Amino acid sequence: MANSLDTIFAALADPTRRAILSMLLEDDMAVTDVAEPFEISLAAISKHLMILTRAGLITQEKRGRVKWCKLEPDAMRNASVWMQGFGQFEPVNLDAFERFLETELDSTPE
């Protein structure tokens, strides 16, 4: 299930993947260009991009032989909102909150 808190937080737990997200904040990028600043193999980057895609944090679109990677900032919103639950509001039922986020995801257009 894409966009679950599990996959989003797991995707964010890796520094390489967070760096990729930061790069994509500037602009959409081809896979090869994403890989350029890193010292690991292209295949490894490709795997990282898969994980980010499964988490819904980016989308990939192939045009010709180039696959373009695009940041999807909204995906982080659920995780962000979940985290806001700690500290900001008064004791709230976070289980209910998690269910709320799930139903919200189902109903979010696009």
Add this chain to the structure above:
Amino acid sequence: MANSLDTIFAALADPTRRAILSMLLEDDMAVTDVAEPFEISLAAISKHLMILTRAGLITQEKRGRVKWCKLEPDAMRNASVWMQGFGQFEPVNLDAFERFLETELDSTPE
């Protein structure tokens, strides 16, 4: 290094650990009481609590033979701030959450 984004996000990626954090939102708890609702062993819970502690998300204080677990909501701030850098997701829609709670009450008889 406690409180790094790596350890915080990795700690949050597990549903058991998120559930524990939610429980601690209500009140401080002893390890045994934390473990009670889960079906895994006490040792496994102890490990989860270690991970949450290393991430700085909780603290543990031993009084007598009981070790009390306490939520540290501030620790999430670093991660939260990092995430805010991505996109302008709207602030938490508390109204929507309240409506959700109402419909949930209607649909889940007790």
Add this chain to the structure above:
DNA sequence: TAGACATTCAACCATTTGGTTGACGATCCC
């Protein structure tokens, strides 16, 4: 003091993760 309780430690296991390399399927362009 002996037992019960609270918690961790140690050893172990299966699965996942993050990386490698080499081969492969597309696609562009000369």
Add this chain to the structure above:
DNA sequence: GGGATCGTCAACCAAATGGTTGAATGTCTA
């Protein structure tokens, strides 16, 4: 057509993860 480029796949590896069980440690209490 044929070579270069883009990206993934497959097989493999080491290390980390999440779980188990049983023994050990420390503390309370009858």
